[in-house]
Amino acid sequence: MLRIVGMCLSILVLATAGAGWWFYQHLNGNINSLALDGKGGSETADAFGRTPINILVMGSDGRTSAADCKLGGGCSKTGVQSGNGNADVEMVVHIAADRSNATVMSIPRDTMTNIPACKDPDGSASTTGYYGQINSALRYGPACQVDTVHRLTGIPIDHFVKLDFSGVVKMSDAVGGVSVCVSDNVYDTYSHLKLSKGTHTLKGEAALQFVRSRHGFGDGSDLGRTVSQHIFLSAMIRKFKSAGTLTDPAAVYSLADAATKALTVDDGLGSVKKLIGLAADLNKVPAKRMTFTTMQTAPDPSDSNRVVVGAGARSLFATIAGDQSLTTGSGKKSAAASATATSSPVPASEIAVTVENGTTVTGRASAIATALTGQGFNSGTTTVNAPSAAATTTLTYGPGQKAEAQTVAEALVLPSSRLKQGTGTGLTLVIGGDWTSGTSYPGATSSPTSPSSSSSASGDAQAAVSNAHASTADEAKACAKVSTYKTVSVNGVAMTPSQAYAAASDKPDSAR
Known part of the structure; x- marks a missing residue:
């Protein structure tokens, strides 16, 4: 869900910046920013002097407030926790140099990689480096997470946006809810998402349950969750771009205020003026040319519950670093993307x-x-x-x-x-x-x-989208595929999410 936050925040700030000096200063005061400390590399301009933008959008599982403890659970013994938590959602958002297209690549939280030597600027945590789960790098500060993703992918990361549990709730409430579809009845007993088959408008905690649901969709792993998150974000993008969303002053104020309070960003985005600039760039990209993908993975030979970089991922990395679009000018999948169905890479x-x-x-x-x-x-x-x-x-x-x-x-x-x-x-x-x-x-x-970190690198676009679950933000009829595996349990009995829905008739649905 988090990639869209940077976009939505920026668009709303753009729309509200003319509301008066007080409001402008109020929004500036809401923004929490941190230094990137030179981590993540930097993009270079193309022949026309235009520069791509790459943003790492991350969702923290930290329980650093009473609200996050209530929403995320797990604080009964520890109470409100300190630190950054883990980056359980990571999306690299690439905006093309000519602003004609964008790519959003999710990196599964279970990916194993090398974490570099890092120290949180506040001095709370440091590491000399280790091999571990990629989401753990956030414990040493957002800049460490940025550096880790940059080293893994070779993609220069210019900015970051971080959001916590309560931030997701605030954003979904402020936008008036997001319409999503599920392919069957679903009850994820872990995230507590419970929905009947069909389309629902999700607000607040229900929206958080949907984007957190790991056991409800796909194969019940983090890979299935990234796809359902893309469906949610695509729906939110369409809502923002639909007529009337930005014309209601009350709604505009509510969302801009919620967004600026919900986010932590790098210094490069740490003011309303800078966010307005980003908003202008993002708003140029039509929904049909925003491609969502998930980094290809393979099972970790040492741990079946973890994954490593898989076939096609390096081409996806190089495609993003090389500022290549995964859609055509008409918004259709490129010939390479269309060839995905016939491509059968060997694991x-x-x-x-x-x-x-x-x-x-x-x-x-x-x-x-x-x-x-x-x-x-x-x-x-x-x-x-x-x-x-x-x-x-x-x-x-x-x-x-x-x-x-x-x-x-x-x-x-x-x-x-x-x-x-x-x-x-x-x-x-x-x-x-x-x-x-x-x-x-x-x-x-x-x-x-790490592939080449040069922004002039060229990727094999066909390999880039192969097994990457590519979709575009204009696909309004897409439904999140409910898992057919026994990924949840009710009263100690393993069940599919649909079976759990039937067995838990006494539990209210998330969308009511």
Whole structure:
């Protein structure tokens, strides 16, 4: 839900900035801003002097107020907590340099990655760095979360917007509710969302239950939740862009006041004037050219309850960093996006690679093999020394294994020119003298989980949208798919969310 907050906030501030100096100062006083401390890199202008905008929108699960404790629960023993909590929602919002299109990419909270050394500016927490769940970086401050996402994706992050539980409630109430559709009866006994099949207008706590529902939709994991969040945000965008939403002074005041109170932003967005500028940029993008995606993942080889970067993700990262649109000028999915249904990438977990060291540097094969298994490639990946020195790096694949080779090449940012078909079976990667350091092919960053951070990078758009659950904000008829798995329980009995709805007839629906 959180990505839209920055947009909606800005649009409303734009609409209300002329209401008087007092109101202007009042809104400025509401805004809580923090320094980004140079984290996240920076975008470069295109040939026409236009610069893309990238914002990390994050939702904190912190119970740092009585309101958040009541909404989120879990404070019965601890009481109101301090600190930032975890970033259980993370969305990278990319606004194109020419303001013609935008992409919103969700990063599942269960993604495992390298957290860099960080220290919260208030001195409350610090770390020397570790490998862990991506959402935990927020514990060390928003700038740490921004730095972590930047290192994972290679996408420069210029700004951040942070929202907590009570902020979601305030925003949904102020906008007058958001209309969403569910494909079947659903009762998520964890988030307490309970809705009958069909369309409902959600306000306040019901809206929070919907965007928090992890067990109600899809496969009952965080991946399904990102898709339902996109449906919610798309509906909110359409409401903001619909006629009349911004013409009611009372509604405008209520939403602008709620939005500025609900958010924490970086210093670059820390005033009404700056938010007005962002609003103007965002309002230029039509709903049909706002693409929502979810970062592709693969199961973590070490923990089935966690995920790692999957096939296609690096192309998605590069597409965003390279300021490429995932829709055409008409708003239709690009040819690449349309090809998603026929694209069948091979999961990294099913691919084992023989990595040969053809350099004079000890440990090169081991370093690359470790990078591959760390990204979810099969543990059968092995290392040996090449029979002879190799001047260039090559990835040789057997008949019918081109798709597997492309998945490996994508993970290592290896050019297609380095791939060739051989006569034997399996995949053999020979590390040559052109690649003596780092775990991404030269020209990319040295991190095994980061593509090129250059904004001029070019991504494979077809791979970018493959298995990324791509949709656009104008898809008004989309319904959140209720999970068909037994993801919840009633009185200790495992049930599907629809079965739970029937079994809990005494519980009132969320939308009444």
